[in-house]
Each structure stands twice: as C-alpha cells, then as structure tokens.
Amino acid sequence: MTALRTHAEEIAEQFSDHLDVDADEVEERLDNLVNEYKVPVEEARRSVVNSYLDEAGLERDAIRGGGGGQAAKVADIDEDEQWVDITAKVVDLWEPRSDSISQVGLLGDESGTIKFVSFKTSELPELDEGSVYRLENVVTDEYQGRYSVKLNRTTTITELDEDIEVGDNAVTVEGALVDIQSGSGLIKRCPEEGCTRVLQNGRCSEHGSVEGEFDLRIKGVLDDGNEVREVIFNREMTEELTGVTLEEAKQRAMDALDTTIVADEMRETTLGRYYSVTGPTLGRYVLANEFEQLNGPTNAEEVLIKARSM
Amino acid sequence: MSQSVPSREVARRVFAREFNDAGYTFKESEDERAPVYLLLPTGERANRVFLVGTLTEKEDVGEDSEYWRGRIVDPTGTFFVYAGQYQPEAASALRDLEPPAYVAIVGKPRTFETDDGQINVSVRPESITTVDAATRDRWVVETAERTLDRVAAFDEEGNEYARMARERYDLSVDAYKQGAIEALQSLEETDELAAEA
Numbered sequence: 001m002t003a004l005r006t007h008a009e010e011i012a013e014q015f016s017d018h019l020d021v022d023a024d025e026v027e028e029r030l031d032n033l034v035n036e037y038k039v040p041v042e043e044a045r046r047s048v049v050n051s052y053l054d055e056a057g058l059e060r061d062a063i064r065g066g067g068g069g070q071a072a073k074v075a076d077i078d079e080d081e082q083w084v085d086i087t088a089k090v091v092d093l094w095e096p097r098s099d100s101i102s103q104v105g106l107l108g109d110e111s112g113t114i115k116f117v118s119f120k121t122s123e124l125p126e127l128d129e130g131s132v133y134r135l136e137n138v139v140t141d142e143y144q145g146r147y148s149v150k151l152n153r154t155t156t157i158t159e160l161d162e163d164i165e166v167g168d169n170a171v172t173v174e175g176a177l178v179d180i181q182s183g184s185g186l187i188k189r190c191p192e193e194g195c196t197r198v199l200q201n202g203r204c205s206e207h208g209s210v211e212g213e214f215d216l217r218i219k220g221v222l223d224d225g226n227e228v229r230e231v232i233f234n235r236e237m238t239e240e241l242t243g244v245t246l247e248e249a250k251q252r253a254m255d256a257l258d259t260t261i262v263a264d265e266m267r268e269t270t271l272g273r274y275y276s277v278t279g280p281t282l283g284r285y286v287l288a289n290e291f292e293q294l295n296g297p298t299n300a301e302e303v304l305i306k307a308r309s310m
Numbered sequence: 311m312s313q314s315v316p317s318r319e320v321a322r323r324v325f326a327r328e329f330n331d332a333g334y335t336f337k338e339s340e341d342e343r344a345p346v347y348l349l350l351p352t353g354e355r356a357n358r359v360f361l362v363g364t365l366t367e368k369e370d371v372g373e374d375s376e377y378w379r380g381r382i383v384d385p386t387g388t389f390f391v392y393a394g395q396y397q398p399e400a401a402s403a404l405r406d407l408e409p410p411a412y413v414a415i416v417g418k419p420r421t422f423e424t425d426d427g428q429i430n431v432s433v434r435p436e437s438i439t440t441v442d443a444a445t446r447d448r449w450v451v452e453t454a455e456r457t458l459d460r461v462a463a464f465d466e467e468g469n470e471y472a473r474m475a476r477e478r479y480d481l482s483v484d485a486y487k488q489g490a491i492e493a494l495q496s497l498e499e500t501d502e503l504a505a506e507a
Binding site: 176178179221223224225226227228264267268269270271272273274294295296297298299300301303304306307308310 | 448
C-alpha cells in the first residue's frame with residue numbers, strides 16, 4: 001500500500017461518522033495535491049481534512065485525532081504536538097502549582113512513565129491514583145527535551161478494569177569509567193525522616209547541623225568516545241563494583257582519619273575500565289540497577305572487515 | 311534545568327600516531343575559561359582524551375619539584391604524559407608504577423613549541439590507573455572504530471572540523487585508516503599466538 005493510500009484510508013475512517021467519503025476519493029484529492037501541485041504530504045493531508053471539516057460543518061476538534069490520533073506507548077512519545085491515544089495507569093498525582101491546572105502527575109504503561117497535565121478549563125473528570133484509563137485524544141508537549149501529555153476538552157477518558165505493570169524507562173549505557181565525581185565514596189546522609197540529603201561538612205541544606213548516617217555511593221561518568229553519561233551506584237551497587245562493604249569503608253576511613261581515602265581507593269580499582277550499566281534514568285543520571293565489567297575478548301575481526309570495505 | 315549545566319567534554323579516542331600529528335589548538339569562544347580544543351587530523355575537536363597502553367618508561371624530569379614524564383605505547387606510536395605538582399594523584403601514580411604496565415589515562419591534550427619551532431603534543435593526566443590486557447585490547451578496537459568513523463565522515467558536507475583539518479594540516483586521512491587496520495591486525499596476531507601457545 002502506498003503512503004498516500006494509508007493517509008487516505010485514515011482520513012476516510014476519521015470522517016466515517018460524519019460524511020459519506022470513501023478512501024478512493026480522498027486518495028485522488030491527496031494525489032492531486034502531492035503529485036500535481038508538489039505539496040508536502042503533511043500539508044496536503046491537512047488541507048484535505050480541512051475541506052471535509054467544512055463540508056461536514058465540524059470543528060477540527062470534533063474528529064478523532066484531528067489529524068491522526070495514534071495509539072502510542074509513552075516511551076515512544078518523542079515529538080511535540082502529536083495527537084495520541086494512550087492506555088496508562090496513574091502512577092502518581094502531584095500538587096498543582098498553578099490555579100489553571102486541575103491535575104498533574106505521572107502516567108505509566110509497560111514502556112515507561114510520562115508526565116500528564118489536565119487543565120481546569122477542559123472540565124474533565126478527575127483521575128484516581130492507581131487506576132488504569134484509556135485516554136483518547138491527548139496532545140504531546142515538549143519542554144527542554146522532556147515530553148509530557150496534555151489532556152484537553154476533546155479527550156475521552158475511559159476507566160478500565162485492569163492493571164498495568166509499569167515499566168521503568170530503563171536504559172543500558174556502555175563506556176569507560178572516566179571520572180568519579182566529588183560526593184562519591186563514603187558519605188553521610190541526613191537522618192531526618194524522609195530526608196536522606198547528603199551532608200556537606202556535617203550540615204544538611206534543609207535541617208542544618210545533624211548527626212549523619214554513613215552510606216556509600218559513586219557518582220561516575222561513563223564515556224564511549226561519542227557521548228558521556230552520568231551514572232549513580234547506590235550502596236549495594238557500589239559494594240558490588242568495588243568489593244568494599246560499608247563496614248570496611250568505615251574502618252579504612254577511621255584508620256586513615258580521613259573519609260576521602262575511600263573514594264580515592266575506589267578510583268584506583270575502577271577508573272579506566274569499561275562497564276555496561278542498566279537502570280532507570282533520573283534527570284541526567286542513570287541509576288544503576290545492574291552493571292557488568294566489559295572485559296571479555298573483543299571482536300577485532302568485525303571492525304577489520306568494516307575497515308577493509310571502506 | 312539540565313540545560314544550564316555545562317556539559318562535560320567527551321574523551322576522544324585517538325591513536326598515538328594521529329595524536330602526535332595534531333598541533334593546532336583553538337577555542338570556540340572569547341571567554342578566558344572557554345575550553346581549548348586540539349584539532350585531530352581526521353576532523354574532530356578534542357578537549358579530553360582517553361587512552362590505554364603500555365607504560366614503558368617513566369622519569370622524574372623536574373628540576374625543583376617532581377615532574378614525571380611517562381611514555382605510553384599503543385600499536386601505532388607513543389603518547390607522552392606529564393604530571394607535576396598540579397596533578398598530584400597522577401604524579402603519585404606515575405611515581406609508584408613499575409614499567410612495563412598497562413595503564414588507562416584520562417587527560418587533556420597539551421601542545422608545546424620547541425626551540426626549533428616543532429610542536430610537541432602531550433597529555434596532562436586527570437587520572438592514571440593500572441588495567442588488564444582485556445581493557446587494553448578493548449580500547450584498541452574501540453579507538454580503531456572511532457578513528458574509522460571519523461575517516462568515513464571526513465568528506466561529508468558540513469563536517470566543520472574536517473574542513474578545519476584540511477585547512478590546517480597537509481595530511482592524508484588514509485594513513486590513519488591504515489594505522490587503525492594495523493592496530494587491529496596486531497590484536498589478531500597476538501590472539502593467534504595465544505591460541506598456538
């Protein structure tokens with residue numbers, strides 16, 4: 001099937017409730033614009049849809065998708081201003097920071113999570129945390145490279161009687177460990193309930209001077225020669241990576257009367273090695289859930305074949 | 311939020327032969343603290359490099375204070391690494407190391423003009439660690455791949471640093487492709503020797 005035919009059938013489908021159009025007719029009109037008048041396909045599609053809207057006396061919002069509502073997985077959303085349908089669970093609801101917002105939170109499906117916003121003016125029913133909904137006709141939005149979806153007046157919300165195992169947006173990154181940043185090694189965290197901030201000179205930025213609790217972590221940089229990724233190893237992962245437990249680290253720091261010795265020793269045993277790290281992303285960090293040192297034999301033959309074919 | 315954090319410079323992968331052929335450095339802004347880039351002859355800018363090779367010699371060449379020079383050998387040539395009082399960790403690593411040893415180095419390219427006008431390129435290390443042969447082999451394959459990628463992109467339209475390399479250097483990128491091939495072959499040979507042994 002040609003691309004034009006696909007577009008034509010989608011458009012015919014969109015208007016099936018309102019007009020007596022068939023795909024052949026739509027295709028002919030698209031074909032005329034695209035092949036005779038050299039109009040780009042997207043623009044041609046827009047133009048044809050608009051003329052049918054006029055014919056049917058409808059607003060653009062009235063037809064599903066307004067130009068192609070596509071079923072989407074949240075992790076696949078990577079374009080601004082797309083009309084999509086998603087089936088997702090309300091993972092989290094946050095406090096709206098603006099009076100115009102009715103609800104803001106996190107939606108999740110098998111592929112991962114995405115932020116959603118619902119505005120008061122849309123007069124939509126409220127979503128319940130933990131419930132699964134089919135949301136038809138939501139619009140994607142982008143801010144500084146991060147995507148979200150906006151519910152709007154034309155969105156239809158159907159609560160589904162099912163559960164979804166929400167994915168964690170896990171990624172795998174590979175490269176040489178080229179740096180272990182400050183704030184790594186043996187650190188102290190604020191003991192206040194629910195705080196866990198890392199102390200700077202014995203002070204928590206929220207709770208002031210406190211008796212901290214020791215912890216281990218590594219903030220590292222993986223570099224593959226093309227890009228850098230920052231990774232965080234928690235205590236368990238740090239112990240596995242370095243072979244040094246929290247108790248041993250405390251002992252060494254005590255013997256040396258210096259906590260920085262722990263990070264220094266970690267640098268010696270990990271920097272310059274290649275690792276593969278898998279885990280969810282948080283901002284610019286990848287939180288290591290598992291890792292592997294890449295020290296197996298390499299396949300030089302494959303690269304040689306490529307080189308010789310150049 | 312992440313936009314406001316200055317992004318860390320990637321550590322380029324480059325073999326010693328190409329690294330030592332580079333001599334031109336530049337900045338991309340007037341800012342005093344703007345990063346200085348070494349222009350690689352295959353058409354890439356390098357503010358940082360990552361290399362793995364064999365430390366074959368080390369020497370304290372300092373007069374008043376310690377200033378360590380290390381020679382790091384890869385399949386194509388030798389990197390020169392200098393570490394003094396301002397790189398205390400790297401300097402102490404060089405002091406303690408016994409050649410020969412496989413080492414991994416993250417560092418910044420530095421250029422130095424000799425009295426006879428020749429430009430020497432060296433590495434000012436941020437870290438030096440000892441690694442195993444498998445890590446070294448992986449670096450050779452990876453560096454060959456990155457080098458070949460740069461050679462393949464050299465004639466692409468809009469490749470700004472390739473254009474700069476053509477202007478600044480009178481060098482053929484084919485030599486670096488050849489160097490990458492020889493480096494890969496050297497691995498294959500050691501593999502065969504190991505298999506026979």
